Amino acid sequence: MHEIPYEEILDNLRALNAQRVLIQSPEGLRREAEEIARFLEEKSIDVILHGEINYGACDPADREAKLLGCDALIHLGHSYMRLNLEVPTIFVPAFAQVEVIPALEKNLEEIRKLGKKIALVTTAQHIHRLDEARGFLERKGFEVLVGRGDSRVSWPGQVLGCNFSSAKVNADGVLFIGSGYFHPLGVALATRKPTLAINPYSGDAIWMTEEAERLVRKRWAQVAKAIDARSFGVIVSTKKGQLRLAEARRVVGLLREHGKRAELIAMNHISYGKLEGFSFDAYVVVACPRVPIDDYENWRKPILTPREVELLLGLREDYVFDEITGTDRDFDEPMGVSVHGPKAGL
Template sequence: MHEVPWKEILHELKKLGAGCVLIQSPEGLRKEAEELARFLGENGIEAILHGEVNYGACDPADREAKLLGCNALIHFGHSYMRLHLEVPTLFVPAFARVEVVPALEKNLGEIKRLGKRIALVTTTQHIHKLGEAREFLEERGFKVVIGKGDSRVSWPGQVLGCNFSSAKVEADGVLFIGSGYFHPLGVALATKKPTLAVNPYSGDALWMNEEAERLVRRRWAQIAKAIDARRFGVVVSTKKGQLRLKEAKRIIKLLREHGRKAELIAMDHISYSKLEGFSFDAYVVVACPRVPIDDYENWRKPVLTPREVELLLGIRDDYEFDEITGVERNEDEPLGIAVHGVRE
């Protein structure tokens, strides 16, 4: 189902002189992770499989790798993210073995409704097929724009669950290639443009704007529930790619300036069940924006994003999706290695 560059990984590990590695993978790539561990073992490198849930390149297990005595980490299934890491880390995307052009051809009529000038975006799994998709669409008269994005993304046209900068280009509408709802939903919210999601696995196409409107209504309901809240717990993540301490302190300052009480809470895996003992009236999650949006039904108290706090306090009027933007770093380059890249 996915392309795994076994020999390239082995080559990079030998260059590093790594005798023991930790392999971190999302749940959908566990079988490939097992095969990789066996392959490395056959070539003289001890491999340990990481069993915890992985949320993306923002959540590398480099600290665990160091603790286990590994001298390298393989972060499997996600693209390179610029982070300061404790051991050399190989970011291995694992591209999907599925063609995208047949699904585009099937849904050409729907794609035409986006307009002549369309922005083309996808996730890591299909980024290697973006050139083929662009060629197909341009041959049929479309002007295709592939945004570069900011420093948080690895390739032009790539979107993350927390970053849609590559979709923010001059276009009539946005075409997303991939499966699932969250990424194209985020695109629709971030760009406020007509957004069509084409699934290369099923061949289905889905317009996202009505779903985006429904989500915004649900978020306004969360904001309304927090209107009378006086005490806020502002939750910051200790995951390296989600650590937004400066933003969390900004939100605390805003809340206090508007007569609310606020305290900072630091967590690794954020869930309401861990917070039950606190007496806060509402929470603000300053980490992955998927936590308050995907999991809000599991929270007994209102849970907001930083931008929703600004709506609550009357600082902004228009709803905007919370994103984690790329930031250029001045510190030494991290020990991250992009493996099997198609970086432009």
């Protein structure tokens, strides 16, 4: 279950004088989206549910909302991200209703293996429990650091699937609170420090060191497969929060400087099936780093990140996880607000 601030959502819509709204949600929050719709329709607001897959705050359906004649977009399940949106957008994080202290208590001895000074991070779903977790750990004798992160994250201590800046503090190790595999794996790769992931739902604790090493070996294998590639399709995303056109052009320039043929390809939903007609020997995804890491087995040709291109060309020696940072693009006149948490401004 998740906390949904119905009245706060309604107050924001009334402040916008919104009569019709589009509700966008990830697959795991579709029931909550239906409940919001029923609540708002009782308040005489016209509601449309967005049925496409949603990949995060980087993937708002503001264009669709405008096309459908909506006055606002409700983006459910993710925290505010500063983007230039086409309609006013209300970001609703949907905090998980699960306690974190029991899982920390259960795994206290594992946490001690991180060292005395630990960085504490989590996702938007559990960010409201971070102060509580910090207090518990400090009472147990730890020095707990909660990094601010860059402008891409909404709260100190929050990590995204593409941004781990809040974990990059001077700590002995990193403690991640949350479910799932990709976020703590990204933390381990981005910080190169011992990382322990504790799942507040199951109470399980997983060390990410071996998982990170296993992933790096797989990524090096992709780089090796691309050694003989002479042509590259460099994919740039049209999703507003993943648009890294300057970085994509930089990658094209690097490849061409090293005698490779490289062309830009613009896509929204990135999948190999859509690219079958092209003749490129390999591809570079300059968008969400989860695409080349999660989906590489579905690609018949090598698929790299920008940092892996640098490895391929001999421009770096150590593996570096690709991240989207708050300085990757410029933002003008953001039209978003966060609810049920620190306001991020209209």
